[in-house]
Amino acid sequence: MCGIFACISKDNKTAVKVINGLKKLEYRGYDSWGISYKNANGINVVKEVGKISAFDPEEANFADSNVAIAHTRWATHGGVEVRNAHPHLNKENTIAVVHNGIIENYIELKNELIKKGYEFKSDTDTEVIVQMIDSYMDFGFEKAIEKTVARFEGRFAIVVIDKNADEIIACRRGSPLILGVGKEETFIASDIPAFLSHTNVVNYIDDDEMVKITSSERHFYSLRTGDEIQKRDIQIEWNIEDAEKGDFTHFMLKEIFDQKETVQRAVDQSDEEIMAVAEKIKKSKGVFFVGCGTAGKVAKAGEYFFAHVAKRHVNFAPASEFPLFHNFLLPETLVFAISQSGETADVLEALEVAQKAGSTVFSLTNVVGSSIARKSDISLFIKAGPEKAVASTKAATSQLALLLLIAYAVAGKLEEGKKLLLEISSNVNDLLNPRFVAHTESVAKKIAHKDNLFIIGKGVNYPMAEESAIKIQEVSQIHAEGFAGGELKHGPIAMIEEGTPCLVLVGDDESKQEIVSNAIELKSRGAMIIGIASEKHDCFDEFIRVPESGVASCITNLIPIQLLSFYLGVERGLDPDMPRNLAKSVTVK
């Protein structure tokens, strides 16, 4: 949700470098983009509405500069217009700011500044930041920033330059910012891929910290105490290829194919660590699984894994709803957060609520050093590599696999779980063959013109039916809804008419017969039944065969759903990597 990238270097081609790095963050927002770079003439600004990927910095003839900050926007406050694009500058064009997050009390601050005579050109909360810094500049650049952020309510990551200071200053609370340590250059970004072609050595900036950087120095301070903080250099394991599309047309397709390896990587964890998590779950009084969107559907699947495999009751709550359950939180309660990015604001808030009650917090994320991982008492990582398409694919199957393994560990059957998941990983590898992909594409072509689509599942495939709806909605913009099969006859069946496509996710467990009966009920109302199952049934008009996978059928069933969503998007002329109105990492509430 908005990407920030900044660089201060000994070389004077930072503008081009920053634009190229910003392109790697386009998945975080693609409404507009902008850059400010500094040279002897002051601060220069270029802003455009649309995607940064369409812009060629080599043709832009940027003047030489060794300091640049840039931003790709997912609009929250103020429409998609050039005047609302970042960076925002003060009246004299001497200070420029980029921002990710929301300043919740910006209206109050804006009114205060207007009374002092400040004029605003945009509708954003970000412009308040730069004007407020300007209003405190008598205290000096650094103090002005400190005084400004002390006034904020909400979450923010900001990066600021001053025409008269040979440094970049950045601060964060709740929104991500990572520092990259280059050779004679220093970077600050919302995510690592922005600078991965220059360095893989990072410093994590924590909440309520400020950092001042030059090309060769970095100083971290606590915004609470003003004390200087020492940071450890961390070498991260991602390589550039992991963060690129390679020969694939889209990140989404590449990430679907990455699942040939990622399911196995997710469950390749140390036995000690998994058993430690399992023991803590067993000893806890109440477990909540929380997550948003796809990760939320995985968390909901966790309820079924624990019911069937571990024979333990756990609760699921969408992270945004979780704070309403605070009365049930005890110090012995365990809250288990699932998040690909590790930066989702609703999940962070859920964890804050849990920690306030003294509960223990576990997390399962993909990004080492992410805010959620750092906030957790125990953090596990799915090791899926960067997931850049907005639609979550490989992260979801990896989360499912690791959660299922934990359920087996709680049941005292870790080895059985490992064996099953090894088989599942090989099933996924086998599924992703050209014939299967072409068949799924052909099914997508048959239904791409439809306006409505329904998906049903039972047991662990019920949350997967809901996940399928998310995938199809975001990537193809077809109206899709996922239900528990048994729920249809209580209302939604009224929507079925001749030819309405209905996807049926059949599990390889005791739910099989019932979900097929539900499919037959739909067919008798005229629905076109697309069965995703390990066995063909007469009621299927189209059949997508997946290998028999027992309790892990939810993992194998998701593969054709992801491919279908991708090809539905392509057939409908959409960019599957960048769905309308969405951003990869939702760092606002």
Ligand code: M6R
């Ligand atoms: O990074 P997270 O896993 O916390 O993100 C949660 C959701 O925003 C995310 O899963 C979203 O629903 C995806 N776009 C779905 O494909």
